[in-house]
Amino acid sequence: MKAYQRLIEYVKIPTASDPYAPEDQIPSTECQWQLARYLKEEMEQLGLADVYLDEHCYLFGRIPGNIPDFQGYTIGFIAHMDVSPDAPSENVEPRIVHYLGGDIMLDEENGVCLRVSEFPQLAAYYGEDLLMTDGKTLLGADDKAGIAEIMTMAELLLSHPEIKHGPIMIGFTPDEEIGRGADMFDVARFGADFAYTVDGGPFGEINYETFNAAAAKVTVRGRSIHPGEAKDKLINAAMVAMEFDKMLPVGERPEFTERYEGFFHLCHLNADVEQATLEYIVRDHDWDKLEQRLVQLKAAETVLNSTYGAGTVTLELKEQYRNMAQQILPHRHLLDVPIKAVMAQGGTPAIIPIRGGTDGSRLSYMGLPCPNLGTGSFNHHGRLEVASVSEMDQVTRLLVDIAAAYADVERKEEKQAE
Numbered sequence: 001m002k003a004y005q006r007l008i009e010y011v012k013i014p015t016a017s018d019p020y021a022p023e024d025q026i027p028s029t030e031c032q033w034q035l036a037r038y039l040k041e042e043m044e045q046l047g048l049a050d051v052y053l054d055e056h057c058y059l060f061g062r063i064p065g066n067i068p069d070f071q072g073y074t075i076g077f078i079a080h081m082d083v084s085p086d087a088p089s090e091n092v093e094p095r096i097v098h099y100l101g102g103d104i105m106l107d108e109e110n111g112v113c114l115r116v117s118e119f120p121q122l123a124a125y126y127g128e129d130l131l132m133t134d135g136k137t138l139l140g141a142d143d144k145a146g147i148a149e150i151m152t153m154a155e156l157l158l159s160h161p162e163i164k165h166g167p168i169m170i171g172f173t174p175d176e177e178i179g180r181g182a183d184m185f186d187v188a189r190f191g192a193d194f195a196y197t198v199d200g201g202p203f204g205e206i207n208y209e210t211f212n213a214a215a216a217k218v219t220v221r222g223r224s225i226h227p228g229e230a231k232d233k234l235i236n237a238a239m240v241a242m243e244f245d246k247m248l249p250v251g252e253r254p255e256f257t258e259r260y261e262g263f264f265h266l267c268h269l270n271a272d273v274e275q276a277t278l279e280y281i282v283r284d285h286d287w288d289k290l291e292q293r294l295v296q297l298k299a300a301e302t303v304l305n306s307t308y309g310a311g312t313v314t315l316e317l318k319e320q321y322r323n324m325a326q327q328i329l330p331h332r333h334l335l336d337v338p339i340k341a342v343m344a345q346g347g348t349p350a351i352i353p354i355r356g357g358t359d360g361s362r363l364s365y366m367g368l369p370c371p372n373l374g375t376g377s378f379n380h381h382g383r384l385e386v387a388s389v390s391e392m393d394q395v396t397r398l399l400v401d402i403a404a405a406y407a408d409v410e411r412k413e414e415k416q417a418e
């Protein structure tokens with residue numbers, strides 16, 4: 001079976017996660033169980049060992065190694081089962097379009113159209129088969145393409161014993177799209193030394209750098225006095241909140257930054273005279289620069305409290321995740337192996353820093369260093385999502401080649417202390 005055929009089956013099962021579900025409810029939505037059970041059965045049919053679906057909807061399995069006395073690394077592959085809640089994802093109608101240039105109209109009635117002018121990468125797919133929807137829902141290639149490729153890799157390895165490899169672990173997780181996919185991941189049970197998440201991006205994309213991330217909540221307590229008698233007495237929380245934001249550099253916002261440039265992003269603002277809250281996310285690939293940004297926020301708090309009185313402004317900072325590069329770079333083979341394997345297929349490896357986090361950025365700090373590989377799809381989280389049939393084949397082959405290559409990677413360094 002080809003990876004895209006699996007994808008067509010998987011996307012028919014709706015699996016949107018829910019950011020508003022209580023934080024201790026994992027998975028956040030019941031529907032994710034349906035795909036998990038479907039995949040569990042498929043894993044068992046394919047002949048995977050130790051297939052295990054835990055009480056939080058994490059599904060693990062193992063492709064037994066076929067090298068006697070294998071001493072090398074145990075590698076894992078991970079993908080997420082949920083899809084983004086940001087676009088409709090029920091009743092997905094997948095279809096294949098043989099692309100012969102020009103714009104692709106997905107939904108005439110609502111004018112949902114893939115235009116070359118907006119998505120110039122389309123031109124590269126001339127003559128290829130592309131999987132997309134009828135424009136009424138997202139496709140769900142993020143990340144069911146990753147699941148389909150990993151399952152197809154498993155099928156290939158299990159039916160071709162002449163390909164020599166160590167034990168290969170497979171993990172499918174819930175709730176990645178709402179940032180909780182690593183929460184209940186049992187790294188010890190998974191039992192791999194290293195893993196790759198297979199999620200997003202075209203074939204050949206390799207990511208090992210993510211942001212360092214913190215959240216900042218600013219609370220301003222004002223003092224309301226009738227405006228007629230306000231002189232020297234009123235503290236307008238809304239105005240103080242605006243002053244706070246003005247102390248941050250205008251150019252360092254997401255809308256003005258790219259590549260390795262960090263930012264402050266005001267996500268939420270609520271203000272009246274008596275009370276105001278500002279919620280920011282703060283991001284930087286460089287840890288020192290992230291810390292400098294946190295110092296800038298503290299300085300703004302200090303200045304405003306000395307102007308308006310202690311306790312007027314309260315700043316709460318919370319670390320969210322860290323750049324996984326620090327956990328991955330000590331193990332260069334994690335990048336060298338996929339780079340070589342992409343090139344062996346005539347592909348061009350594209351090492352791209354992620355302006356965000358992945359489950360891997362959390363897992364890498366939980367003791368499972370975890371770069372990311374592209375799945376051969378693009379335009380995720382929306383109605384214009386597309387997966388390339390041929391790139392999905394290439395990614396599947398890439399996973400098989402990585403599994404095989406690790407038969408020859410010598411165990412050198414000990415696993416890093418957590």
Ligand SMILES: [Zn+2]
Pocket residue numbers: 080142143176199200
């Ligand atoms: Zn994803």
